[in-house]
Amino acid sequence: MYTLTEVRDEEVVRMRASDRAYATLLEEIQSGVLSPGTVLGEVDQAARLGVSRTPLREALGRLAADGLVAQQSPRVTVVTAIDAGDIREIFEVRRALEESAARLAAERGDAAAFAALAHDFARVDLGTARGADGYYALIARFDASLDAAVANDYLTAALRTVRTHLVRVRRLARDNPARLAASVSEHRLIASAIAARDADLAAHATHVHLHNALESILGALELDQKGAS
Amino acid sequence: MYTLTEVRDEEVVRMRASDRAYATLLEEIQSGVLSPGTVLGEVDQAARLGVSRTPLREALGRLAADGLVAQQSPRVTVVTAIDAGDIREIFEVRRALEESAARLAAERGDAAAFAALAHDFARVDLGTARGADGYYALIARFDASLDAAVANDYLTAALRTVRTHLVRVRRLARDNPARLAASVSEHRLIASAIAARDADLAAHATHVHLHNALESILGALELDQKGAS
């Protein structure tokens, strides 16, 4: 019923075929290996991923629920595209959810944990070879702490969907170093505000951060278009 | 591949078995026919709904994604419960999403449509036999107009999930007539504010409305508990 799947460090984990198919397809769509418009035929993908059609269908269903895949016609599923309009829409939802999350975290979060995060943000070194990756890992920790502080499964679930799409957005518009540095200090402020239980500041700093991030991404996108034309 | 399913007014629609199973289970969970804790075995439900296990599994998967059903143990899926804590969490998400939606609708919505809705809210007659049902139908129209005005698929999708749970919440705490009347005028104000393109008022009126609605629901729930004990 389950198959053994090698996971990091010799650790062997029982994983369902449908989960493996979902994880693989998700990663491939997010990383751009499967570009928007790619047709995902059930038999093809099932053969490619080494699972049968039934678990693959389940994986496609979950991807469709996430919005990463859509039924273009009743007979063909494709990887969805993502354009500037989508990015604006995603950021509208992000603003709504993350401002609320920041506010709630400031009210009920673990102040010490966010003080520690603020400290970590202050120590981020973007100069190193893979400094950006380390920063993204720190962001992930921050998001996890936010979820834990808010302690709201419904909010967390909504944010999960948004974050799933955000991975693709990040790939579309590679951040420039200046923006990355600014983003670090913005995050530091948000974490500090939460640690200080200043809900208004946390919310407004989040608003500012998202505004700047959106501007940067849309700017990078425009540059790409000009460069391509 | 498809089966014929009778839908209202002699209209016959081709519907997939998995969609029928999903729709039926959704309706039964929302209406309380399937109460929280009910075990949903695949073979049982497949037999009961007259579909085979495959489309039923797909339906259960969608319900699980919605949060209406959960895998209690790796072997048994049950209808999820919903308590006061869940309701508070849902309303936190509602506040975040609907305040934003109201704001965005005020900025870019069709003013005439919301002026008409405000007019309709003013004419609601809760005195008639099924006045409450008519009001709920009007709410649904309002929600649909809001979605159309906001024109944000990601926001709409997030709201859809919340609204799915809200149906159950409404059932748990039957609104009293006084609250219903207040709710009508609150909605009228929101619609008017959107029509007047007053984003702040729309957002704040939404905040107030959700606050009152939550208070009313939690109050009704407490009364129920006291009555039951």
Place this chain on the structure above:
DNA sequence: CGACGGCTTGTTGTATACCGTGAGAGGGTA
């Protein structure tokens, strides 16, 4: 020469068979 129609083929939706696992019951032993 063009258009219409039927057939072929590939795809999805559904049903069902198969297998491994886990839980529960029953019996045996301490």
Place this chain on the structure above:
DNA sequence: TACCCTCTCACGGTATACAACAAGCCGTCG
């Protein structure tokens, strides 16, 4: 009598077989 071990059975996960539908292609007819 109580606890533990084992056997069995049922369920979920997966694979595969089957059916229906859609689209493309080729042949024929106007």
